[in-house]
Amino acid sequence: MPGISKHIVLLICLIPGILACNKKSGTTENTVIPPVAEYPLRPAHFPPAVYQHTSNPYSTKGYELGKRLFFDPILSANNTISCGSCHKPASAFADGGVALSKGVDGKTGKRHSPAIFNMAWNKSFMWDGGVNHIEIMPFAPIINPVEMAQDMRELIHELNTHPAYPEMFSSVFGKDSIDDQQLFYALAQYMSNLVSADAKYDKMKRGETTFSAEEMEGYRLFQTHCNACHTEPLFTDNSYRNNGLDKTFSDSGRYRISQRAEDMGTFKVPTLRNVALTPPYMHDGRIKTLTDVVEHYATGVQPSATLSPLLIKNGNPGLQLNDTEKQRIIQFLYTLTDSSFVAQHTH
Amino acid sequence: MKTMLNKITLVAIAAVMLGTSACREKNNEPVPISNGSLTMKFEHTWGSSQAWEPNKTFVHARTNDTLTFTMLKYYISNIRLQKSDETWWSQPNSYYLVDASTNASPTITITDVPGTEYIAMQYTIGVDSARNVSGAQTGALSVINGMFWDWNTGYIMAKAEGTSPNANTVSKTFAIHLGGFAGPNKVVTTKNIDFRAEANRYVAIGDVYNPTMTVKVDVASLWKTAPGVGTISTVHMEGPQAATFGKDFFGSFTFSNITLK
Structure with a gap:
């Protein structure tokens, strides 16, 4: 009898939770907010993280300060754009279907806002890898x-004269005034702890669930055709590749940074975790659906001098997949969606 | 007799040599005990003889360009001093941004130098590789100084900007930004000064000794081998161009003199 009443209580508790999940936005009072991790999240099945908090010790207060800054438009010139404007938690920190995000005054650049999580494992940042540290x-x-258009001196002044930030920064870093290093440290504490490692794929790896026959077939096809670049468990090998979108390049990609001919038109291999949540695809957001992405790799690969040799099969560009194979790969890609990660950060 | 004379001559020569070397190598004052400071003064010239100034117009002898500088900044870092016992003192967190944009002879002061006599010095023009790959920095290395590339990580080791009617830009401005912390196009340059050879003495720092060392910098050396602003008006990334400007400009930094106190 006591056992049954416990279950009923549990069920009653769950109902508002389920209802809250179905709402796109609205009240969060029924959502259970998980506590902020006391240590940087480092899943056991991931390799050692690149970012080690060497000179920026992690703290829950630092994480929370970084989170507040991430969603605060004070970071932009006219206080209209925050990091979260183009990296939305509900879209796994991508920009919810937008090919080219809008910066201050609606300005746009030429590259797509990437989904940002598991960044503590990144060796470089941006589509061309131009930035070397989180x-x-x-x-x-x-x-x-064309993004936040902010003047750094102005921003530091705004933070130092803000009603709340000076005390928050001082409680984390213990300094008299806020400088850019503290701003970057706080943002790094938040961003490096956006860790997605609880998708169906991860549960399968941990033995908590099993794949359907179709998903398992998709997984095997993925390992054959995709894993060389989108390498498990992070689903990127952090390299720069030309994946055959074009024959000539309006955006030189990695070449802009390295000035090496072999890098012309190459871009950083993005992670495929949460890929079903982060359309559109490619460095410029040109492909709208996952089906079209897989079709590109199967039949749409354009030859050029720097095309990744991994995308050439039997002397022809493209992976030459049949319709069933394409479908199975997509079924596998859906196992990389981490709903609990999204739920945890959508509040 | 002949040998005797030779011996006397030898002894005399040896005595004179000993005397000079003692004069050259040792101060007669006691070795300082308390900490002192060393000031580095950067004196900018245009060519070998003309004094350089910001916002003044110069003509380059080699390129014939007419140039007016509105900005000249560079990093000086990793200052080390060698004591008379040949051990080195390295200044901790040793980074300075020298700004000649409003002052033709800017200075930087190295404080808390252990009191003793020094025989040599080392400094670096630019910022070492480690600080280019270690994330957010502070002080002279803060990004608010405008000496850090956001899109292709790395410090801008030196910036020379201004106007020229010869520039190939619509605005008739030039902007030479020199970066490159590693690899074949590295511009970071380390300089060594042997005080005994160059100043003819030991340098005491501490107690009453807080000397000022003058370094001469020839701004015209930016175009020692590089083409004029009609060909290259802007350098905005590391690479072979920046490496050429950097080698010639940083190569012109030379020890001039050091005061006693």
């Missing part, structure tokens, strides 16, 4: 005229 990564969008 701490100084936000500097680029903050000062870019």
Whole structure:
């Protein structure tokens, strides 16, 4: 009898939770907010993280300060755009279907806002890998005229004269005034702890669930055709590749950074985790659906001098997949959706 | 007799040599005990003889370009001093941004130098590789100084900007930004000064000794081998162009003199 009443209580507790999940937005009072992790999240089945918090010790207060800054438009020139404007938690920190995100005054650049999570494992940042460290990564969008268009001195002044930030920063870093290093440290504490590792794929790997026959077939096809670049468990090998979108390049990609001929038209291999939540696809957001992405790799690969040799089969560009194979791969890609990650950060 | 004379001559020569070397290598004052400071003064010239100034117009002898500078900044870092016992003192967190944009002879002061006599010095023009790959920095290395590339991580080791009627830009401005912290196009340059050879003495720092060392910098050396602003008006990334400007400009940094106190 006591056992039954416990179950009923549990069920009653769950009902508002389910209802809240069905709402796109609205009240969050029924959502159970998980506590902020006391240590940086480092899943056991992931390799060692690149970012080690060496000079920026992690704290829950630092994470919470970073989170507040991430969603605060104070970071932009006219206080209209926050990091979260183009990296929306509900879209796994991508920009919810937008090919080219809008910065201040509706300005746009030429590259797509990537989904940002598991960044503590990134060796470089941006589509061309031009930024070498997570701490100084936000500097680029903050000062870019088509993104946040902010003046750094002005921003530091705004933070130092804000009614709340000076006390928050001082409680985390113990300094008299806020400088850009503290701003970057706080943002890094938040961003490096956006960890997605609880998709069906991860549960399968941990033995908590099993794949359907179709998903398992998709997984095997993925390992044959895709895993060389989108390498498990992070689903990227952090390399730069030309995946055959074009024969000539309006955006030189990695070449802009390295000035090496072999890098012309190459871009960083993005993770495929949460890929079903992050359309559109490619560095410029040109492909709208996952079906079209897989079709591109099967039949749409364009030859050029720097095309990844992994996309050439029997002397011809393209992976030459049949319709069933394409479908199975997509079924597998859906197992990379981490709903609990999204739910945890959507509040 | 002949040998005797030779011996005397030898002894005399040896005595004179000993005397000079003692004079050259040792101060007669006691070795300082308390900490002191060393000031570095950067004196900018245009060519070998003309004094350089910001916002003044110069003509380049090699390129014939007419140039007016509105900005000249560079990093000086990793200052080390060698004591008379040949051990080195390295200044902790040793980064300075030298700004000659409003002052033709800017100075930086290295404080808390352990009191003793020094025989040599080392400094770096630019910012070492480690600080280019270690994330957010502070002080002279803060990004608010405008000396850090956001899109292709790395410090801008030196910036020279201004106007020229010869520039190939619509605005008739030039902007030479020199970066490159590693690899074949690295511009970071380390300089060594042997005080005994160059100043003819030991340098005491501490107690009453807080000397000022003058370094001469020839701004015209930016175009020692590089083409004029009609060909290259802007350098905005590391690479072979920046490496050429950097090698010639940083190569012109030379020790001039050091005061006693």
